[in-house]
Amino acid sequence: xxxxxxxxxxxxxxxxxxxxxxxxxxxxxxxxxxxxxxxxxxxxxxxxxxxxxxxxxxxxxxxxxxxxxxxxxxxxxxxxxxxxxxxxxxxxxxxxxxxxxxxxxxxxxxxxxxxxxxxxxxxxxxxxxxxxxxxxxxxxxxxxxxxxxxxxxxxxxxxxxxxxxxxxxxxxxxxxxxxxxx
Numbered sequence: 001x002x003x004x005x006x007x008x009x010x011x012x013x014x015x016x017x018x019x020x021x022x023x024x025x026x027x028x029x030x031x032x033x034x035x036x037x038x039x040x041x042x043x044x045x046x047x048x049x050x051x052x053x054x055x056x057x058x059x060x061x062x063x064x065x066x067x068x069x070x071x072x073x074x075x076x077x078x079x080x081x082x083x084x085x086x087x088x089x090x091x092x093x094x095x096x097x098x099x100x101x102x103x104x105x106x107x108x109x110x111x112x113x114x115x116x117x118x119x120x121x122x123x124x125x126x127x128x129x130x131x132x133x134x135x136x137x138x139x140x141x142x143x144x145x146x147x148x149x150x151x152x153x154x155x156x157x158x159x160x161x162x163x164x165x166x167x168x169x170x171x172x173x174x175x176x177x178x179x180x181x182x
Contacts, residue, residue, distance in 0.1 A: 109155030
């Protein structure tokens with residue numbers, strides 16, 4: 001079963017690699033770096049914390065990012081131990097240096113989608129824009145040949161699930177807490 005999934009994964013990655021071009025190489029290399037260590041999403045969460053109107057959203061984004069990182073980077077990568085495609089079948093023109101962590105699930109995808117989903121609960125337009133950026137970051141991991149499609153899908157699922165489970169609960173708790181301090 002896993003061999004069949006890996007075969008499909010490599011077929012998709014091969015098609016993407018066969019259709020690369022100079023502009024897209026540069027574009028997706030830049031986009032993928034927005035997701036490095038969740039830095040863009042952490043910065044967004046911290047920025048949202050700075051304003052009373054968006055404070056709760058910032059808390060939710062940051063808590064979701066922390067839980068997603070603990071589950072994905074701290075647990076799942078060490079359970080599955082999946083080597084990256086660029087390690088299993090190296091290519092000559094890899095756009096990035098080979099990451100040192102395991103492949104499954106994609107941390108870039110997980111952090112991007114958890115932050116975007118949490119934001120979507122509070123601000124529809126900003127959340128939709130964040131989801132588009134999250135999708136670009138997730139696809140960049142395939143384009144840059146550092147993740148399998150199933151890694152990215154698992155990262156998306158992890159990120160969305162964490163945000164869907166935590167954001168409403170955190171939001172209610174923060175609202176109740178602010179009423180008791182008023």
